[in-house]
Amino acid sequence: MVNDKIYRIKGEGKVSGTGSGFLSRIKIDIDEKNKKLLFNLSKRLIILKKYLGLQILNIDEKESNSGYHIRLDVISKIPLDDKDIVFLQLWLGSDWRRELFNFLRVKHGFKRWNVLFKKKVRFIKGKMKVVSEEK
Amino acid sequence: MVDVERTVYEFLLRTLGLTVNEIWGHLIYKPIKTARWRIPYGLKTLEEFLRWHESRGLVQRRLDHPIALEVYCRFTTRKPLTDEQFRHVVLILTKCILQAFFYPELLDYMEWGYEFYRTKEPEPLEARIRFSRDGIEFKYIDITKKVRKWLMIRYIE
Numbered sequence: 421m422v423n424d425k426i427y428r429i430k431g432e433g434k435v436s437g438t439g440s441g442f443l444s445r446i447k448i449d450i451d452e453k454n455k456k457l458l459f460n461l462s463k464r465l466i467i468l469k470k471y472l473g474l475q476i477l478n479i480d481e482k483e484s485n486s487g488y489h490i491r492l493d494v495i496s497k498i499p500l501d502d503k504d505i506v507f508l509q510l511w512l513g514s515d516w517r518r519e520l521f522n523f524l525r526v527k528h529g530f531k532r533w534n535v536l537f538k539k540k541v542r543f544i545k546g547k548m549k550v551v552s553e554e555k
Numbered sequence: 556m557v558d559v560e561r562t563v564y565e566f567l568l569r570t571l572g573l574t575v576n577e578i579w580g581h582l583i584y585k586p587i588k589t590a591r592w593r594i595p596y597g598l599k600t601l602e603e604f605l606r607w608h609e610s611r612g613l614v615q616r617r618l619d620h621p622i623a624l625e626v627y628c629r630f631t632t633r634k635p636l637t638d639e640q641f642r643h644v645v646l647i648l649t650k651c652i653l654q655a656f657f658y659p660e661l662l663d664y665m666e667w668g669y670e671f672y673r674t675k676e677p678e679p680l681e682a683r684i685r686f687s688r689d690g691i692e693f694k695y696i697d698i699t700k701k702v703r704k705w706l707m708i709r710y711i712e
Contacts, residue, residue, distance in 0.1 A: 521581075521625075524687075524690070530693075532577070532627065535579055535668065536670065537579070537669060537670050538668075538669055538670050539669045540666055540668045541645070541667045541669075542665070542667070543663065543665070548642055548667075
């Protein structure tokens with residue numbers, strides 16, 4: 421239970437804010453550039469607020485080459501474990517393939533599992549090319 | 556008030572804090588290729604749809620490849636990595652994959668990503684290859700020593 425004004429997320433630095441509850445970071449990778457998806461996401465967030473009592477501390481939204489990268493810092497009244505976060509990310513519209521691998525990582529007890537890249541590259545004909553980058 | 560606190564805190568982290576860098580490599584698996592021809596009428600059930608794709612050879616065939624393969628490296632520096640440094644770390648990690656006797660052709664199917672975040676305390680260097688051949692059992696190879704030896708970037712522990 422955290423009551424301080426500055427919270428610490430395990431391995432993710434610190435976030436400041438007010439309120440009490442359990443702090444978690446949700447990372448959403450949307451693979452389409454469609455404003456409707458963002459509208460759907462906001463609808464779902466409102467539902468989450470009502471049913472899970474989530475309080476949103478910080479929204480960091482960035483556009484990538486193929487879609488959007490969204491990082492949410494939320495405070496919940498009930499503690500959210502790693503599997504809950506995977507479910508929430510999937511439910512909020514994150515890439516299903518990414519969430520499948522996140523689920524496998526969590527299931528096998530890996531510590532580092534939730535990554536959302538600032539930059540992505542691939543080797544094409546031996547040369548490294550930037551596939552996607554946060555703007 | 557909250558915003559002021561956050562801005563001040565982020566400013567202090569930016570100027571005084573450290574950066575934890577994470578470099579990841581994943582094997583990308585595309586199960587079904589995009590069909591360039593029309594899917595015939597009459598396919599109503601999911602089973603029929605799957606069987607049709609398999610019969611046309613559209614489901615990706617796999618050799619003795621691992622079903623999942625990922626490699627990651629994590630270390631702390633003062634500032635985020637430059638493009639050249641990122642490229643250097645990626646090359647080290649590819650070298651580690653090749654030394655672990657994975658097929659070199661797998662590198663063509665891999666995607667590499669970079670993430671960093673600001674922190675106050677340094678975190679120790681950690682590098683691993685994780686893989687699974689059946690999706691049930693996951694194994695890992697610790698490549699921290701190799702990365703430590705080859706990493707020519709000044710890191711903090």
